[in-house]
Amino acid sequence: xxxxxxxxxxxxxxxxxxxxxxxxxxxxxxxxxxxxxxxxxxxxxxxxxxxxxxxxxxxxxxxxxxxxxxxxxx
Numbered sequence: 001x002x003x004x005x006x007x008x009x010x011x012x013x014x015x016x017x018x019x020x021x022x023x024x025x026x027x028x029x030x031x032x033x034x035x036x037x038x039x040x041x042x043x044x045x046x047x048x049x050x051x052x053x054x055x056x057x058x059x060x061x062x063x064x065x066x067x068x069x070x071x072x073x074x
Contacts (some may be wrong), residue, residue, distance in 0.1 A: 024068070031055045031071035 028034050035045045038059050047057045055071040 025070040
């Protein structure tokens with residue numbers, strides 16, 4: 001991965017290609033910051049505490065695809 005262009009501080013676009021019928025999670029750090037950024041842009045996030053040892057939430061992209069964000073507990 002290359003460094004962001006001058007003036008950019010984060011990745012603005014991510015493309016994940018998964019086999020049909022499968023789900024992949026985006027493993028992140030500081031998961032609360034990712035949720036807050038999405039919410040600040042009008043994206044609804046749904047927190048899910050059902051995976052022991054992980055923080056997890058779901059959001060949908062503009063095409064309606066469900067995205068899973070996951071952060072292992074420290």
